[in-house]
Amino acid sequence: MENLVNFINAFIDLLSINVILLMLASTALGVIIGALPGLTATMGIALLTGLTYNVPLEYTFTILMGxxxxxxxxxxISAILLNIPGTASAAATALDGHQLALQGKAETAIKVTRFASIIGTLIGVLALALLAPPLTNIALQFQSTEFFVLALFGVLICGSIAAEDLSIKGWIGGLIGLSLAFIKIDSIEGVSRFTFGNPNLLSGISVIPAMIGFYAIPEVIKAFTNNDPLEVTEAKDTSNEKINVFTTVMKKFRLIVQSALIGIGLGALPGVGEDVAAWVAYDTAKKTSKEPEKFGKGSYEGAIAPEVGNNAAIGGATIPLLTLGVPGSPPAAVLLGALTLHGIRPGPMINIESPGFISQIAALILLAVFALWIVGVILAKPMSKILKVPKIYLMPIVAALSVIGAYAIGLSMFDLTMVFIFGVLGFFLSKMAYSPAPIVLGLILGGMIDDSFRRSLIAHNGSFSSFFTRPIALLFLVLIVFTIAKQLFDNRKQSKSKV
Amino acid sequence: MEKKFMRRADLITSIILMIGSIGMFAMSIRLVLRTLEKNRDWYQSAGLFPVIVSVFLFLCAISLYRTAKRDGANFKFITLENTKNFILSSEFKIASTIIGLIAVYIFGLLPIKWLKYEYSTFIFLSGFMFIFNKKDVKSIVKTIIISVIATVMLTYGFGQLAMIPLP
Structure with missing residues (x-):
């Protein structure tokens, strides 16, 4: 109850004209970024982190959460109108959303997904406001052993789930990320590691420039190499069938609760995030639907489930980010960088070091829900025109924005070298179906994993006993072994069936 | 990417990863030995976890190699003809042009002291758009106008509004 009161108080405190206007503008910008194919929420947050470097904390997170x-x-929106998901998290929405558009129900489909997104975000934010504060109290009991197994589990599960081709590629991505995280002066022994005498590498690879490289530059290149012409469906209904959006969505109450819980749960898993949440919500909705045969042919359930799932994952992904310092999704990983830049240290001590910050973030997401409602109504019609912006003009600007965005964070030309290297690497890896999520998560959590592992051994004089005697550590260790064993078993079964 | 080509790429990647992980293992072991030379405990060493990671990376690389082989990939595709076709493919040309443009912007234009950020950005944007756009007068005028507007917005947004010193 106390958490709910804090959340409501934080929301009331936020209500100033500046914050409201800024939230409306940034949510509108977010909708446009998300809708334009090739631009993602992760990329948008990463680019804006540089722009908001000198902006006060309250306004910074208003912009980023919006x-x-x-x-x-x-x-x-682009999933419905173009059959091209603007972000990977909307890929499942395209299956039924675009079918609805082809049946002359584009406007209704947009309204239904908007309402579903609003409900999903709302449930996610309630979970964040109510669950995160007690979780920080539990996390206060965590020692190095728990942090090690939790972070390692995060990289491993992210690798398993985010892999697009072979699951081994997800693990390789995670291990590459961990290897990149080793490049710096070691915090325990104080010796430089894998820096090859380059002084710029002594403090490690900056996360935000690396993320800009991984997420923005490959999209710029891919936009020109995939020469698909865009056919935009107009955002208006041509069908005579009149549907009440509120009733259509609310009649699927069981589906909403189910998809929201999936979204929150998967969002809270380190690094997994909105994309996977949307697919699992869609798949589960199909399996539990009374009309599964309608899925893929323009089912409203098929449009509602992934949108509730991916938006609920926002709140879910923010829970481990704030309470443990472990991001639940790629956009949350960028937020982690932004938090650090502004002197906020997410983790078990957040309620002591930055009291009220969790409620503030939850309140900002709630404000973003209202902003999304207004902005969504305003932008629905002109979106068909916005989506027609030629990539020939848009993508060079994204490239220039990536460069200045990365430079703004550390004012270092070396960061631009990192953007270039990771951009090129990211492009080739994406061509070979390596997801950037486990690499980035490995880079972010690598330091924590390495330090916690050795600190745990130091605390127990080199004994591994703490990994087996501490209940939470043991639980995650079992999960790690289970994940690896299941993957190996599945691979063996797959190869046997081929023979 | 077609599965056949994907597995060929996996085969090459697995070899690169094996070499990389062996290199990482050697460097990490050297770090562990240096720790032991200082009479410190092995578990304090900066090389300890990289040793573990390099071993797992090597094992994953072997698994990737075996999967690629099992799916029919082999090294016979590395011929002069295939290499020539790859380099002459439109995808390779477009990707290398864009990578080249970004490299020129980052390593060529921005470090020039006398060339201000706004000029280098305008050159980059207009050059990028010009290369991929139609070469008629209307498109060229559009390219120049959009490049100027984008340059002004970036310079104003980051330099004035966000008060960030520009490169």
Missing amino acids: VYVGGIYGGS
């Missing part, structure tokens, strides 16, 4: 919520929803 872009986050708007970006995740925005992907559904």
Whole structure:
């Protein structure tokens, strides 16, 4: 109850004209970024982190949370109108959303997904406001052993789930990320590691420039190499069938609760995030539907489930980010960088070091929900025109924005070298179906994993006993072994069936 | 990417990963030995976890190699003819042009002291758009106008509004 009161108080405190206007503008920007194919919520947050470097904390996170919520929803608009998901999290929405558009129900489909997104975000934010504060109290009991197994589990599960081709590629991505995280002066021994005498590498690879490289530059290149012409469906209904959006969505109450719980749960898993949440919500909705045969042919259930799932994952992904310092999704990983830049240290001590910050973030997401409602109504019609912006003009600007965005964070030309290297690497890896999510998560959590592992051994004089005697550590260790064993078993079964 | 080509790429990647992980293992072991030379405990060493990661990376690389082989990939595709076709493919040309443009912007234009950020950005944007756009007068005028507007917005947004010193 106390958490709910804090959340409501934080929301009331936020209500100033500046914050409201800024939230409306940033949510609108997020919707446009999310809707334009090739631009993602992660990329939007990463680019804006540089722009907001000198902006006060309250306004910074108003902008970033607005872009986050708007970006995740925005992907559904292009999924419906173009059959190209603006963000990966809207890929499942395209299956039924675009079918509805082809049946002359584009406007209704947009309204339904918008309402579903609003409900999903709302449930996610309630979970964040109510669950995160007690979780920080539990996390206060965590020692190095728990942090090690939790972070390692995060990289592993992210690798398993995010892999697009072979699951081994997800693990390789995670291990590459961990290897990149080793490049710096070691915090325990104080020796430089894998820096090859380059002084710029002594403090490690900056996360935000690396993420800009991984997420923005490959999209710029891919926009020109995939020469698909865009056919935009107009955002208006041509069908005579009149549907009440509110009733259509609310009649699917069981589906909403089911998809929201999936979204929150998967969002809270380190690094997994909105994309997977949307697919699992869609798949589960199909399996539990009374009309599964309608899925893929223009089912409203098929449009509602992924949108509730991916938007609920926003709140879910923010829970481990704030309470443990472990991001639940790629956009949350960028937020982690932004938090650090502004002197906020997410983790078990957040309620002591930055009291009220969790409620503030939850309140900002709630404000973004209202902003999404207004902005969504305003932008629905002109979106068909916005989506026609030629990539020939848009993508060079994204490239220039990536460069200045990365430079703004550290004012270092070396960061631009990182953007270039990771951009080129990211392009080739994406061509070979390596997801950037486990690489980035490995880079972010690598330091924590390495330090916690050795600190745990130091605390127990080199004994591994703490990994087996501490209940939470043991639980995650079992999960790690189970994940690896299941993957190996599945691979063996797959190869046997081929023979 | 077609599965056949994907597995060929996997085969090459697995070899690169094996070499990389062996290199990483050697460097990490050297770090562990240096720790032991200082009479410190092995578990304090900066090389300890990289040793573990390099071993797992090597194992994953072997698994990737075996999967690629099992799916029919082999090294016979590395011929002069295939390499020539790859380099002459439109995808390779477009990707290398864009990578080249970004490299020129980052390593060529921005470090020039006398060339201000706004000029280098305008050159980059207009050059990028010009290369991929139609070469008629209307498109060229559009390219120049959009490049100027984008340059002004970036310079104003980051330099004035966000008060960030520009490169």
